Amino acid sequence: MDTQIFGSPALGQDVPDHALLQAMPIAVYTTDEAGRITFYNEAAAQLWGHRPKLGEDRWCGSWRLYWPDGTPLPHDECPMAVALRENRPIRNAEAVAERPDGTRIPFVPYPTPLRDAEGRLTGAINMLVDITERKQSELALRRQEHELHEAQRIARMGHWRLDIASGGLAWSAGIHLLMGTSQAGHVPHLKDFIGRVHPDDRRPLLRAFAACLRSGRTSQWEFRVRNDDGREWVAWIEGCCESDDSGKVSALFGICQDVTEQRRMQATLRDACDAAQAADRAKSTFLACMSHELRTPLNAIIGFSDLLQSEIFGPLGSDQYLEYAADISRSGHHLLELVNDVLDMAQIEAGKISLQEEAIDLAALIREAASLASGPAAHANHRIEIRLREPAPLLVADRRRMRQVLINLIGNAVKFTPDGGRIAIAVGEEAEGRLPITITDTGIGIAPDKIGGLCQPFSQIEEVAARRYDGSGMGLFITKALVERHGGDLSIVSKPGEGTAVTVSLPSHRFVPMFVETAFLIRA
Numbered sequence: 108m109d110t111q112i113f114g115s116p117a118l119g120q121d122v123p124d125h126a127l128l129q130a131m132p133i134a135v136y137t138t139d140e141a142g143r144i145t146f147y148n149e150a151a152a153q154l155w156g157h158r159p160k161l162g163e164d165r166w167c168g169s170w171r172l173y174w175p176d177g178t179p180l181p182h183d184e185c186p187m188a189v190a191l192r193e194n195r196p197i198r199n200a201e202a203v204a205e206r207p208d209g210t211r212i213p214f215v216p217y218p219t220p221l222r223d224a225e226g227r228l229t230g231a232i233n234m235l236v237d238i239t240e241r242k243q244s245e246l247a248l249r250r251q252e253h254e255l256h257e258a259q260r261i262a263r264m265g266h267w268r269l270d271i272a273s274g275g276l277a278w279s280a281g282i283h284l285l286m287g288t289s290q291a292g293h294v295p296h297l298k299d300f301i302g303r304v305h306p307d308d309r310r311p312l313l314r315a316f317a318a319c320l321r322s323g324r325t326s327q328w329e330f331r332v333r334n335d336d337g338r339e340w341v342a343w344i345e346g347c348c349e350s351d352d353s354g355k356v357s358a359l360f361g362i363c364q365d366v367t368e369q370r371r372m373q374a375t376l377r378d379a380c381d382a383a384q385a386a387d388r389a390k391s392t393f394l395a396c397m398s399h400e401l402r403t404p405l406n407a408i409i410g411f412s413d414l415l416q417s418e419i420f421g422p423l424g425s426d427q428y429l430e431y432a433a434d435i436s437r438s439g440h441h442l443l444e445l446v447n448d449v450l451d452m453a454q455i456e457a458g459k460i461s462l463q464e465e466a467i468d469l470a471a472l473i474r475e476a477a478s479l480a481s482g483p484a485a486h487a488n489h490r491i492e493i494r495l496r497e498p499a500p501l502l503v504a505d506r507r508r509m510r511q512v513l514i515n516l517i518g519n520a521v522k523f524t525p526d527g528g529r530i531a532i533a534v535g536e537e538a539e540g541r542l543p544i545t546i547t548d549t550g551i552g553i554a555p556d557k558i559g560g561l562c563q564p565f566s567q568i569e570e571v572a573a574r575r576y577d578g579s580g581m582g583l584f585i586t587k588a589l590v591e592r593h594g595g596d597l598s599i600v601s602k603p604g605e606g607t608a609v610t611v612s613l614p615s616h617r618f619v620p621m622f623v624e625t626a627f628l629i630r631a
Contacts, residue, residue, distance in 0.1 A: 134214075134235035137221070140228050142166045142183075142191055154214065154235055156206025167233075169204035175213065177203075187233050190218035194228055201238070213242050256280045264364035269297060269346075271320070271357055276300060285342075285365050287334035305331035305339070320356050323348045329366070340367040390453070405443045412436040448581040451511075455588040462505040462592060466619065470499035472506070473532055473544075476513035481521050481530075488526055491517075494533040500542075500618040508589045515582045516546045516609050523607070524550035541595070541612040548608075553601040561599065593617065 128135050128146065134154040136147035142165040151168060152158050159168035166188045172180040182188065186197040196219045204212045218233040256279075259265045265281025276295035283290050286303070304312055308330035319326040328344045346361035415423065415432035423429060454460050473493055481491055502509065520530045528549040535543040553561070561583050587597045594614045601607035 134237070135232065136168060136235075137230055137232045138166070138187065138191070139230045140191065142188060142231075144168060145230065151235065154212055154237060155204060156208060156210065167204075170207045171205040173203040173205065173211070175201045175203060186216040187218040187231060190220055190233075191228070191231050194220050196220065204235075213238050260284055262364065264362055266360070266362050267295075267344075268358060268360040271359070274298060282363055285340070285363065286332070287336055287338070303332050303334070305333065307331075319346060319348065319359070323350065323356055325361075340365050341370050342366070401446045402443065405439055405446065409436055409439040409443065412439060448585060451585045452581050455585065460508075460588065460592050462508065464503055464505055467502045467504060467506050467509065468499070469502045469534065469618075470495050472502065472510060473513060473534075476510050477517055477532060479510075480514045480517035489521060489524060490527075490529045491521075492529065492531045494531065496534055498620075499534065500620055502613075503617045503619060504593055504613075509593070512586050512589050512611065513544075513546075515586045516611070519582065519609075520546050520548035520550065520607070524548045528606075535610075537615050537618075540615050542615050542618050543610045543612045545608055545610045547606065549606040552603040552605050552607055553599070554603055555601075558599050558601060 125146070129148045131148060132150055134148065134151035136151045137145050139145055143162050144159050144164050144166075145161060147155075147159065147168055155168040155170070157168070157170065166182040167185050169182075172182060172185055174180050180202055185202065186200045190197045197216065201213065201215055204214060206212070215236045215238055216233055217236070218231055220228055221230045221232055223229050259279060259281030263281075263285060265279040265283070265285060267279065267282055268277040269275070274297040276297060278286070278288075278295045280290060282295075283293065286293075288295075301309060301313070312328055312330050315326060315328050325345065325347045328346070330342055331339055332342045333339050342363055343366045344361060344363045346359045348356045349358040349360060351357040412432045412435035414420070416429060416436060418429075423432075451460075473495070477491055477493060481489065517530070517532065524530060530549075531545075531547045533545050533547070535545060583597075590597045590611050590613070594617070595612050598610050598612070599607065600610075
């Protein structure tokens with residue numbers, strides 16, 4: 108900068124210099140040797156928020172001045188005043204200008220003394236660089252660093268970088284916190300870090316580390332670490348490779364997380380799962396054993412009650428005895444059904460349901476199931492309709508299990524259909540590789556929020572306290588499991604007060620046209 112030009116007493120009226128300074132986007136002003144302002148450009152007026160009086164106002168045109176920490180800065184102690192008083196440029200200073208409206212603008216001043224040809228001080232020129240955006244960026248950066256530090260502290264993790272050549276480690280504050288080291292007093296190094304690793308984990312870690320360097324791929328490592336205070340924790344590290352221009356791995360960087368609590372919880376969950384599975388196996392074994400133990404006396408009770416009803420060894424002598432024998436038989440059969448359901452449920456939960464498959468006359472199976480399940484229907488005047496295709500196909504399945512499915516579903520339709528209702532059993536048309544068997548009734552129906560849980564063990568349509576219908580709540584659970592064991596699925600559509608439709612969809616490959624099966628039997 109030419110000090111001769113700017114040292115002219117008539118600088119503010121020097122048209123060429125005035126035009127140059129006015130065009131500058133940075134705030135610029137000049138003073139005489141006594142600090143009186145002799146010129147300022149438009150950018151300076153905008154920064155100060157007002158226009159000082161030339162030749163009267165001194166040092167700086169700002170309303171008030173402050174140091175960066177907010178301490179008031181007297182005008183005669185501002186960098187411009189110091190530059191004139193000490194006859195030297197002032198650099199690396201910061202200040203804050205306050206406008207008349209209270210707005211504060213941080214700035215960096217560059218005051219420089221001006222001298223004439225003989226070197227005498229004639230004034231000074233100052234440039235004020237508005238650093239508002241820089242301060243905002245610094246504040247945002249500090250906020251982000253604080254948030255990152257807090258996030259790493261909460262997540263018990265941090266980031267790191269290892270220089271391969273020197274072995275020097277750079278740790279974030281999060282890792283210093285995990286390691287129990289001080290950012291100010293501890294300089295991380297690979298050798299120091301390896302010394303902190305549990306002795307049993309060092310060799311596997313070094314092998315994994317070497318493999319990562321050879322492959323250049325992202326790797327994950329898990330090992331135990333000891334802090335200076337002796338506390339041991341489990342570290343999980345993920346590292347990425349950084350290569351130089353020649354393609355050689357020059358550094359590793361990544362994250363480190365304390366997963367001690369997660370691993371402890373996983374171990375606890377594994378133990379709890381093992382204990383639950385053991386308890387479930389014990390329960391299934393107990394149910395199976397008890398069911399078999401109960402069947403033997405029940406069969407005897409049912410058998411002897413049937414003998415009494417038939418009076419095979421002579422008359423009982425009273426009609427009431429016959430009624431009692433019938434009651435004993437019905438109760439025994441009911442209890443046997445419950446025992447069978449419990450045994451089936453135990454086998455299903457243990458995954459031990461096996462199928463004895465054979466070719467079954469589907470029409471005969473449906474009629475048999477309808478006959479067995481509709482015993483009480485005679486007292487309620489139900490109308491049961493069976494709609495089958497002619498000729499009905501053969502079904503390749505486990506006869507006993509499929510009969511159990513149909514009896515359960517038809518029995519439910521009978522049980523929940525009032526006097527005079529209608530029950531329909533139909534085999535539909537094949538669709539999407541499946542053939543549906545649908546049992547429809549005009550019964551009480553099911554509320555939409557109840558349908559989803561009906562196939563769970565011990566579920567009931569009605570609340571326990573208001574139940575009007577008997578049942579263990581295991582039937583649909585067993586039925587659905589048996590259908591799925593055959594590769595099918597079970598669906599329920601219902602509307603309260605209008606009835607229910609339950610559909611069993613079995614894979615079409617389980618159905619064989621009657622004439623094909625008949626030809627096969629003849630050849631056999």
